[in-house]
Amino acid sequence: MAGFALDPEQEQWCERLRALAAERLVPLAGKGEPGRVNRPLLAALGEHGLLERVFGAGALELCLLRESLAYGCTEAETALALQGLGAHPVLSAGSAAQRERWLPGVRAGRTVAAFALSEAGAGSDAAALALAARPDGVGGWRLSGEKRWISNAPEADFYTVFARTGEGPGAKGVSAFLVPADRPGLSGEALDMLSPHAIGALRFDGVPVGPEDLLGEPGRGFRVAMETLNRFRPSVGAFAVGMARAALDATLAHTAHRTAFGGVLGDLQAVAHRVAEMATRTEAARLLVYAAAGAYDADSGSPDVPRRAAMAKLLATETAQYVVDHAVQLHGAVALQRGHLLEHLYREVRAPRIYEGASEVQRTIIARSLYGGQAGHGPAGVDR
Known part of the structure; x- marks a missing residue:
C-alpha cells in the first residue's frame, strides 16, 4: 500500500467483505436478540474464516476487515472485534495448554471470549482497578470483587480477567487470568445499555484461580492489557471509519435525489459544503487509522505506536460521531425512525468514544508522548 492507497487486491477483498456482510451477515444479525450474544452470527464469522483472520492478520489487515464489516453490518463487526479483544491476551501471553484449549473454539465461533478490565471505579483509570486476587495458601488465588461494562458478559465462555495481586503499587500489582465461566x-x-450488543457486570465471590490460569507472569498483567489495547485501538478507529463511510454514502444518495425548495438538496450550498466537510473528515480519519496500523505492523514495540494508536482512535471516533450526527440532520425525521440505517448508526457510534480508552484518555496519552522528551512537566495533569 503506497501512500495509504489500497492496492487492487485489497480493494477487491474489502468489496467482497462488504458484500458478505450485506448478503449473509445482516440477516443473521437481524435474527439476534438485542443485548444478547448472537452465537449463530459468531459461527458464521468462523465459517467464513474471518475470526481466523483476526488472530493471523497484521494491524492493517485487521483495520480493513473491521472497516468493511462495519460498513455493512455493525453487529458482525462488533462480534468479531470482541472475540479478538477477549482472546488476544491468550494468544500473546497464554501458555501452550491455554491456547490449545480455548483458541480453536474462538476461531470457529463456538467459544465466546470476553475482556474483563473495567470496574465501576476503574474505567478510564484502568490501573486503579480493585478486583482483589488474594493468596489462597496453596499456591493459587481467590478473586473477590466486581467487573462492570464487560462486553459479552455474562454469556461468555471464558473471561480474560485483570486483578490486583499486589506485587507493587498501581499498574505494577496487576495480574491477568483466564477464568472459565463455570468457575464456582x-x-x-x-x-440494559444503549448499545445493542451484550454488556454485563460480573461478581467474583472467592473465585479460585491457580498458576495454570495466569496469562503471563504475576504482576505483569497490566502490560498484557495495554499491549492488547494498543493492538486494537487503530482498528476501533477503523470500525468508526466504516460507520462514517456508510453514513456519508447514505447522505450522498439522499441529498442527490431528495427534492426541496425547487431542486435537490445537494444543489444547496449549505448542504453541499456540509457533505464536503463530512467527506474530508472521514478521509482524514481513514488515512490516520491506516498510518497507525502501518506503524504497528512495522514495529509494534516502537515507542511512538501508543501515540499513533491513540491519535487514530481519537480522530476516527470523534469524526464518526460528527458525520453520523450531520447525516441524521440532513435526512431529517426519517433518520430517527426505528430500523433506519442512520437511527442504528446513531446508537452505535456513541460508545466507541468511551470504550478501550475514552477520548480524554487518548488525548492524555498523546500529550504525554509529546511532552515526554521535554524537561520538567507538560501542562497540568500531563506529567512525564
Missing part, C-alpha cells in the same frame, strides 16, 4: 463463585447479570 463467578456470577453476572446483563446491563
Whole structure:
C-alpha cells in the first residue's frame, strides 16, 4: 500500500467483505436478540474464516476487515472485534495448554471470549482497578470483587480477567487470568445499555484461580492489557471509519435525489459544503487509522505506536460521531425512525468514544508522548 492507497487486491477483498456482510451477515444479525450474544452470527464469522483472520492478520489487515464489516453490518463487526479483544491476551501471553484449549473454539465461533478490565471505579483509570486476587495458601488465588461494562458478559465462555495481586503499587500489582465461566463463585447479570450488543457486570465471590490460569507472569498483567489495547485501538478507529463511510454514502444518495425548495438538496450550498466537510473528515480519519496500523505492523514495540494508536482512535471516533450526527440532520425525521440505517448508526457510534480508552484518555496519552522528551512537566495533569 503506497501512500495509504489500497492496492487492487485489497480493494477487491474489502468489496467482497462488504458484500458478505450485506448478503449473509445482516440477516443473521437481524435474527439476534438485542443485548444478547448472537452465537449463530459468531459461527458464521468462523465459517467464513474471518475470526481466523483476526488472530493471523497484521494491524492493517485487521483495520480493513473491521472497516468493511462495519460498513455493512455493525453487529458482525462488533462480534468479531470482541472475540479478538477477549482472546488476544491468550494468544500473546497464554501458555501452550491455554491456547490449545480455548483458541480453536474462538476461531470457529463456538467459544465466546470476553475482556474483563473495567470496574465501576476503574474505567478510564484502568490501573486503579480493585478486583482483589488474594493468596489462597496453596499456591493459587481467590478473586473477590466486581467487573462492570464487560462486553459479552455474562454469556461468555471464558473471561480474560485483570486483578490486583499486589506485587507493587498501581499498574505494577496487576495480574491477568483466564477464568472459565463455570468457575464456582463467578456470577453476572446483563446491563440494559444503549448499545445493542451484550454488556454485563460480573461478581467474583472467592473465585479460585491457580498458576495454570495466569496469562503471563504475576504482576505483569497490566502490560498484557495495554499491549492488547494498543493492538486494537487503530482498528476501533477503523470500525468508526466504516460507520462514517456508510453514513456519508447514505447522505450522498439522499441529498442527490431528495427534492426541496425547487431542486435537490445537494444543489444547496449549505448542504453541499456540509457533505464536503463530512467527506474530508472521514478521509482524514481513514488515512490516520491506516498510518497507525502501518506503524504497528512495522514495529509494534516502537515507542511512538501508543501515540499513533491513540491519535487514530481519537480522530476516527470523534469524526464518526460528527458525520453520523450531520447525516441524521440532513435526512431529517426519517433518520430517527426505528430500523433506519442512520437511527442504528446513531446508537452505535456513541460508545466507541468511551470504550478501550475514552477520548480524554487518548488525548492524555498523546500529550504525554509529546511532552515526554521535554524537561520538567507538560501542562497540568500531563506529567512525564
